[in-house]
Structure formats: C-alpha cells, structure tokens
Amino acid sequence: MNKLFLSFFAAGTLFLASTTAKAQLMLAKDLFTKADSLRGQLTPLRTCYDVQYYHLDIQVDIDKKYISGSNLIRFKTVEDFKTLQIDLFDNLSIDRIVYRGKNLKFDRQHHAVFVHFPKKIKRGKTDSFTVYYSGNPIQATRAPWIGGFDWKKDSNGKPFVATAVQGLGASAWWPNKDHQSDEPDSMRISVAVPNGLINVSNGRLEKVEPLNNGYTKYHWKVVNPINNYNVAVNIGDYITFNEKIKGEKGELDVVYYILKENDRRRQKRTSSQKCQTDHRSL
Numbered sequence: 290m291n292k293l294f295l296s297f298f299a300a301g302t303l304f305l306a307s308t309t310a311k312a313q314l315m316l317a318k319d320l321f322t323k324a325d326s327l328r329g330q331l332t333p334l335r336t337c338y339d340v341q342y343y344h345l346d347i348q349v350d351i352d353k354k355y356i357s358g359s360n361l362i363r364f365k366t367v368e369d370f371k372t373l374q375i376d377l378f379d380n381l382s383i384d385r386i387v388y389r390g391k392n393l394k395f396d397r398q399h400h401a402v403f404v405h406f407p408k409k410i411k412r413g414k415t416d417s418f419t420v421y422y423s424g425n426p427i428q429a430t431r432a433p434w435i436g437g438f439d440w441k442k443d444s445n446g447k448p449f450v451a452t453a454v455q456g457l458g459a460s461a462w463w464p465n466k467d468h469q470s471d472e473p474d475s476m477r478i479s480v481a482v483p484n485g486l487i488n489v490s491n492g493r494l495e496k497v498e499p500l501n502n503g504y505t506k507y508h509w510k511v512v513n514p515i516n517n518y519n520v521a522v523n524i525g526d527y528i529t530f531n532e533k534i535k536g537e538k539g540e541l542d543v544v545y546y547i548l549k550e551n552d553r554r555r556q557k558r559t560s561s562q563k564c565q566t567d568h569r570s571l
Contacts, residue, residue, distance in 0.1 A: 357423035376460035381424035459517035
C-alpha cells in the first residue's frame with residue numbers, strides 16, 4: 290500500500306509540476322511575443338519612413354547612473370502617414386516629443402512608442418522631430434552578453450563607463466527606430482560628462498565644449514551608415530596620442546584613447562620597440 294500510495298503521489302506531483310511549468314512557459318512566451326513583435330516586426334508604422342540622420346545629445350550623471358537629453362530624428366517619408374513608431378525601453382521616460390516647435394501626442398506599449406502627427410505627412414517629404422527623454426538605463430550585469438550601461442571604475446578609482454547593447458538593442462538607452470533594416474546615413478553623437486573625464490564615441494571628434502554646470506560635452510560626427518546598436522558611449526580617465534599609418538589611398542590619422550592606468554605599459558612598450566628599432570639599424 291505504501292509503495293502504491295507513493296507511486297500515485299509521485300505521478301500526481303509530476304503532473305502538477307508539468308502543468309504549472311507549461312502554464313508559466315506559455316504565459317512567458319505570450320508576453321515575450323507581444324513585446325518582441327512590436328520591436329521586431331516591420332509594420333507599416335515603421336516602413337512608412339526611412340531614417341536619414343540622428344543627433345543624439347545626452348548628459349550622463351555617473352553618480353546617479355542617470356542619463357537625460359534628446360535625439361533628433363530626420364527621416365524621408367516612404368508612404369503617407371500620420372503615426373509612426375519609434376522604440377525606447379519603458380523604464381526610460383519620454384519627457385516630450387517636439388515637431389516644428391509644438392509637442393506631439395504619443396502613447397506607449399511595452400518598448401514601442403507611437404508618435405501622432407497633427408496632419409498627414411506626404412510621401413517623399415523630408416522632415417524631423419526631436420524626442421526628449423531621461424531615466425536610469427538598464428545596467429549590464431555581464432557585458433557584452435547581458436548588456437546595457439556598464440558602470441565601473443578603473444584601478445585608480447576613476448569612473449569607467451561604457452555601453453554594450455548588441456544583443457539587448459539600442460533602444461535600451463536611446464530612442465530610435467530599433468530595427469537593423471534601417472541605418473541612418475550619418476549621425477552626430479554629443480555626450481556631456483563630468484569635468485576631468487572624456488567620452489569617446491563613434492566617428493571623428495568634432496569639438497570639445499566646456500559647459501557651465503561642471504560638465505564637458507564631446508561632439509562626434511559619423512559620416513557613414515551606422516547600425517543603431519553600434520552607437521557607443523565610452524567614458525573614462527583617458528589620455529590620447531596620435532600616429533599616421535599608410536592606407537590604400539594615402540595616410541590615415543589614428544587617435545588612441547587609453548586609460549591613464551595603462552600609460553606606463555604603453556611607455557614601456559614604446560621604449561622597448563624603440564630599442565629594437567635602434568638595434569636593427571646598427
């Protein structure tokens with residue numbers, strides 16, 4: 290009797306566990322599919338416009354792990370529309386969306402943002418709007434595999450901050466059309482960081498702008514198409530040095546940014562290479 294009872298008990302337990310697990314998996318799948326389809330599918334709300342240019346302009350508060358700023362989105366209309374979709378993770382707030390000096394209406398579902406224009410924008414037209422946003426972006430727990438904003442410090446105790454969102458998606462920290470089918474033809478990336486630190490982003494450094502609030506803004510210019518998840522912030526206590534290398538069409542300028550903690554290694558390696566060169570020239 291005991292063995293029979295145990296058999297029934299074990300079978301019942303397995304059945305309940307299986308049913309519960311199946312229900313949880315189905316629920317998780319349903320929730321994932323609904324949110325993911327909004328970000329993954331090319332619906333008419335995304336194919337109606339082609340992104341031409343972004344200007345991402347943010348300030349990074351390292352102490353609070355907080356970002357705030359805007360992204361200007363310039364687009365060309367592919368089909369007539371009054372509503373389009375952009376993407377931004379719902380843990381970040383959209384403060385306002387501005388079009389021709391006026392605030393636009395918008396609503397959100399999961400990480401999708403639906404922007405409503407006052408009148409239909411005709412096919413073939415080039416236009417733009419700006420999204421103002423803020424919040425604490427997702428923190429990377431195992432970058433780059435489990436990505437987000439990676440808030441660390443170097444061996445000297447200085448902030449060392451970077452983004453890693455290839456798997457997670459660019460909309461984890463900035464508003465854009467988060468689909469790999471649409472890359473902007475060019476872009477500007479402006480990032481303000483606390484004085485004494487440097488931000489390195491994609492492209493070429495256009496200018497360094499001292500601000501009056503204890504921050505310095507670094508403006509970077511990208512002149513080629515760029516995938517959204519490749520747009521990067523790299524903040525640290527850097528030093529820089531330059532060199533020229535021979536390219537297929539002439540000399541290329543190369544600028545290196547390394548943490549100060551690694552400068553001794555660089556100097557040691559450079560000294561060693563110089564000695565080897567001097568020895569070979571004898």
